[in-house]
Amino acid sequence: RARRARRQELYLASEAWAYRQLGKAISEKDYAAMLPALDLWVARARSTDPRPDPRTDPAVDAALSELGAARYGLVPTDDGAAWRHLGKALRGLRDRRSGPRRAAQTLPPLNPMGPH
DSSP states (O other): OHHHHHHHHHHHTSHHHHHHHHHHHHHTTOHHHHHHHHHHHHHHHHHHOOSOOGGGSHHHHHHHHHHHHHHHSSSOOOOHHHHHHHHHHHHHHHHHHHHHHHHHHSOOOSOTTSOO
16 A cells, blocks of 8 residues: 555656646646646656756747637637647647657667568
């Protein structure tokens, strides 16, 4: 039990959990939940990755601006497309940020000298 509880504790403190919460807020189009979830994910992502704040990524910044304009602009509009753009921008950013680590975790070929 203690081991399972420790694993659960580690997961709840992870970047993966924070990203999942962010994705949940985006899929539910919950602006009030998305902002703190984004802040939490950024904090956890930056704790293991020294690259710049993910919110400064051009695609993420544009999607956040689009969402803000749809919700709070002079003429508020349907924000469905803005939510989709934000989700896509964050997925792309996360994939780019984790790409080298994923590649490093792949196993080498079983028979590198064999025919290709």
